[in-house]
Amino acid sequence: MARVSRPPVAAILAAGSELLLLGRADTNSPYIAGHLQRHGIAVAFTSVVTDEHDDLVAALRHALSRADLVVCTGGLGPTDDDRTRDVVAEVLGLTLHEDAAVVTAIRERFGRRGLTMPEINRRQAMVPAGGVVVPNTRGTAPGLWIRTGDQAVLLLPGPPREMMPMLEEALRAHVAPRFGGGVAVQRSVVLAGRSESWVDEKAQPIYGPWRDEPVPITTTILASLGSVELHLSAYGPDGGAIAARLDAAQAALVEVFGDDVVNTDGTSLEASVGGMLRTRGWTIAAAESCTGGLLTTRLTDVPGSSAYLDRSVVSYSNASKEALLGVPPALLQAHGAVSEPVAAAMADGLRARSGVTVTVAVTGIAGPDGGTPEKPVGLVCFAVSGPAGTEARTSRFTGDRAIIRALAATTALDLVRRYVRRSAA
């Protein structure tokens, strides 16, 4: 089915009743989809299916009717309800034989832990005729690569930490040589502090015409809790030319959006803020009320953040705002805890006490309770204090408690970004 005129198409199956029974998101399939797309392979669909024989057979038949490549995760364990290997052999009409090298590898794996291989693990050494083993360095279940006519099936184990390096190896050794006819290139521009519709309206006149170019650029806009991402992608035989075209397209968007651009490398807002602080040799501290630690959690999600984050304070009570941040009781009485003067006093107080370069303060009403007609749920005040003075502002967010907290944390990070950005590096 694979032709040069279109990207090869994949379908991704995740076998596992537990995913369906417990309402957990399937994280393997989006991960695999991203990797296939970077190799120029389109993804028609992903599916989570039970471990039952009939369901698996139907899912695999359907996938083979729609795709050049089928990638399955899960169901390669040693027990009776691990059926993926058997079902693939059945559907493709292949006999299974025991692979002596795989038995040895599994036996040695148990041996290194001073254990004897249980007999049931022999099932994991069964290989369909013509199948190639993809070694598993982190578990007992080997992967399998099986060509069938113009199509291929790749089987990988379900645990992500086993699956991920095996996918890497299978892409290099098997998938790219077979299906990597063209190259897919992707670029992104991450923005913050603007709504999706504002960004879309401003971007449409720029990227509209790109769709009709000889190598069309596909654009996708995605808003997620306070940031907006523009994704550009194109596919074709000449990777260098496509990359150059996308670089120019990305630069055009960066030019138009200016200060609203967080980064063009797809990293997180907090990583971008961390990089800017590092470059300038600045340190930071946060004073949080309604975000309850979430702002600092995001700052410290970044490896190496101890180089610039000195401390943070979560001051839920008025007493703690006075004791830890030096907010004057009179100010709290006059304006209330959720006010720009209190946010500014929190940021200034923390900066005076910690000696860091820049501080950020958040105080607001995350709900569901605590709102009043004057100060409704979703009202959040921010302040940033640093060498260029203190700046305060107020936002009003809509959504539930989790959404309001997430939007407030993102807004606080973006205010720091804009403040630091205005200071020469």
Add this chain to the structure above:
Amino acid sequence: MARVSRPPVAAILAAGSELLLLGRADTNSPYIAGHLQRHGIAVAFTSVVTDEHDDLVAALRHALSRADLVVCTGGLGPTDDDRTRDVVAEVLGLTLHEDAAVVTAIRERFGRRGLTMPEINRRQAMVPAGGVVVPNTRGTAPGLWIRTGDQAVLLLPGPPREMMPMLEEALRAHVAPRFGGGVAVQRSVVLAGRSESWVDEKAQPIYGPWRDEPVPITTTILASLGSVELHLSAYGPDGGAIAARLDAAQAALVEVFGDDVVNTDGTSLEASVGGMLRTRGWTIAAAESCTGGLLTTRLTDVPGSSAYLDRSVVSYSNASKEALLGVPPALLQAHGAVSEPVAAAMADGLRARSGVTVTVAVTGIAGPDGGTPEKPVGLVCFAVSGPAGTEARTSRFTGDRAIIRALAATTALDLVRRYVRRSAA
């Protein structure tokens, strides 16, 4: 296809190229799967599919070949690439007609914002012959319930906040009356502080025989970052009898696991800790180093947590451990920041300064850098200080930075839970 002898079967489709292109997890399908299962409807598979006509047609045909009920989300917007409505009509062989009441509702929705309905939104008022509209109170795209022979198709919009209340309404008005032949009952027991294999070994002899009872109980064990969940479910015509049997089964597990049981209502560890603090009228404060705010974020995720959480301190630097928590510099020099004596001093210092009932402290090495042969990445020290004295302990976690931080936060919450549990309510 629906028979009383087996639960009715559903398939869930999510239409959206953006889900596949950007590697985002499909959160709608697991949410819908959980709701269907609570109504006794089994889920054969979920699938994420592109917006392309041919892919959608193939996905819907396959779903109808495998399921009694097909639920689709997404693709109900007003633009050309919103194709779900048209594809369903095509596959089921139904004509579409404009529903005057829907046009009026959409027009009024725009009108309330002082806007005129764009002509393209008329597409959202197209209803297949025999289809019933499921009203959307939070957006313009109505849902549709379509019976076809013994089967049915339910279409819902993609944005979760629109979809969720509409699913609720569709289950009540259409799905349960048509497919709710039996009742599925579920129970859970949430444990913390134990490994999955430890729990499984102890639980197997108890719940093994349940599978062979006249009404078999299905058991699932799930470990997620420091807590272990045991899920029990059974299906049959007599909901009362099944519930009584599951209550007894749940009680047997609670008896065996004792202090390790966090709750039996499926709420979070942090909500359980919050409930225990509330009951006793206790207040809490946290001193965090390697968790960087994550422990406090989890405590404050719980609505109403300001009733018991007074403050928290994230002390990344030694200077802040001295200034905010009163940790003696000599102690830091003698033992290092990651040590039980320093954890205890953090907890005691914060308790003395804040006046709360109980404090918890975490100090460790989350990585990827900062580890040494004596104190490797993953080493985390904890302390709890309260009316019953101060307790410290050390854990060694494996995983990446995010996993170590999450395990450390869960362990800290569980240590608080055990400390508070030992104090009479």
